[in-house]
Amino acid sequence: SQQGEEDPQALSIQEGENATMNCSYKTSINNLQWYRQNSGRGLVHLILIRSNEREKHSGRLRVTLDTSKKSSSLLITASRAADTASYFCATSGNTPLVFGKGTRLSVIA
Amino acid sequence: DGGITQSPKYLFRKEGQNVTLSCEQNLNHDAMYWYRQDPGQGLRLIYYSQIVNDFQKGDIAEGYSVSREKKESFPLTVTSAQKNPTAFYLCASTPSGGAPDTQYFGPGTRLTVL
Numbered sequence: 001s002q003q004g005e006e007d008p009q010a011l012s013i014q015e016g017e018n019a020t021m022n023c024s025y026k027t028s029i030n031n032l033q034w035y036r037q038n039s040g041r042g043l044v045h046l047i048l049i050r051s052n053e054r055e056k057h058s059g060r061l062r063v064t065l066d067t068s069k070k071s072s073s074l075l076i077t078a079s080r081a082a083d084t085a086s087y088f089c090a091t092s093g094n095t096p097l098v099f100g101k102g103t104r105l106s107v108i109a
Numbered sequence: 110d111g112g113i114t115q116s117p118k119y120l121f122r123k124e125g126q127n128v129t130l131s132c133e134q135n136l137n138h139d140a141m142y143w144y145r146q147d148p149g150q151g152l153r154l155i156y157y158s159q160i161v162n163d164f165q166k167g168d169i170a171e172g173y174s175v176s177r178e179k180k181e182s183f184p185l186t187v188t189s190a191q192k193n194p195t196a197f198y199l200c201a202s203t204p205s206g207g208a209p210d211t212q213y214f215g216p217g218t219r220l221t222v223l
Binding site: 004031033035040041042043044045048088090092096097098099101102 | 113142149151154167197201210211213215219
């Protein structure tokens, strides 16, 4: 049962631009996490935002959470070619993490 | 170095054969997880273990089996009953099996059935 649903499925931008990815989910959560996956590799944790938080920053990453709309967004500012990867949101309630299908981000130099 | 290792990186199997994927962690984490990823898809949970000698089925456990005899190890067996086993398999761990927290992932094993 996949709860998180990322949008868009694919995104292509120029280096230096900002990239925004969205995640919608269906049921109440304890926290929402964002992960990054380079092609053919494991996932790497980027940021965790708890259900009582609205916004969180980490370097060039900014995550927002709107529990009333059951949605989250991940903003990557001043993108670099090295940011090219798939990005997944994962929600946690009382069960193990449930991952969405991801957004494939391509940053063109 | 602390981390999660998976072996082998690539695995080929003939139809009808069982095959076991290895996952080892030296992070002293209590909980471990197995996911399956198909091309262009997210991760689907196969099995998870919150503590040694205990494990639970995930969303797609049919055709798979696991064991958790040691804290560091959580091997996954893909049996001949799994109809479409070709996929990328990812192992992960978390410090505790309580409220899901940050997951640490291994590099994955790509299984191909010939």
